[in-house]
Amino acid sequence: MPEGDVHVSDLSDAAPARPVPLLNIANVLTVVRILLVPVFLIVLFVGDGHETSWRIAATVVFAVAAITDRIDGQLARKYGLVTDFGKLADPIADKALVGAALVGLSVLGDLSWWVTGIIAAREIGITLLRFAVLRHGVIPASRGGKVKTLVQSLAIGLYLFPLSGVWEIGAAVVMGIAVFLTVVTGLDYVVQSIRLRAGVRHASQ
Numbered sequence: 001m002p003e004g005d006v007h008v009s010d011l012s013d014a015a016p017a018r019p020v021p022l023l024n025i026a027n028v029l030t031v032v033r034i035l036l037v038p039v040f041l042i043v044l045f046v047g048d049g050h051e052t053s054w055r056i057a058a059t060v061v062f063a064v065a066a067i068t069d070r071i072d073g074q075l076a077r078k079y080g081l082v083t084d085f086g087k088l089a090d091p092i093a094d095k096a097l098v099g100a101a102l103v104g105l106s107v108l109g110d111l112s113w114w115v116t117g118i119i120a121a122r123e124i125g126i127t128l129l130r131f132a133v134l135r136h137g138v139i140p141a142s143r144g145g146k147v148k149t150l151v152q153s154l155a156i157g158l159y160l161f162p163l164s165g166v167w168e169i170g171a172a173v174v175m176g177i178a179v180f181l182t183v184v185t186g187l188d189y190v191v192q193s194i195r196l197r198a199g200v201r202h203a204s205q
Helices: 008-014 025-044 052-078 084-107 113-132 143-160 166-204
Strands: none
Touching: 025 052, 025 084, 052 084, 052 143, 084 113, 084 143, 113 166, 143 166
């Protein structure tokens, strides 16, 4: 090859990767999910909080918000739209939605406060843990964490929807599974944070 000639492949290899824009569809859906939280609470507490039509409406709002969690994650991975903002904001959006629903159901007397307390303590603790290790790196939502959120959302949906009889027993069983996954995945995040800090400390030595 004559001196000075450059292959196109050489140029493509040398080209720096394009940064992912902060304003992308995945992050927009995450923000929309956060904005739907107060809308959900308003609809849930209309009247005495137990009117069938409004409970169905609250269930629909919750379901739409929960579905955006599935969609934004798929879009981010498929189109390379993963950002540090998304890694941090996505789980926070999930926790805000789930936390609002649990507290709302407990205030209305539909869900025991101890269930809300366990889940809320775990979610708040993990959120604080994420911020504590943020300077070392971002702990993204794990596969187990996503399954936990899915089961939590399903359980909450069953509690929100005006059901009776055997459906109430089914809702309690699903919520029990959600509590179990909440505790197990919480411990996993603690292990991840310890490994992250240990890895950074080892690299700096």
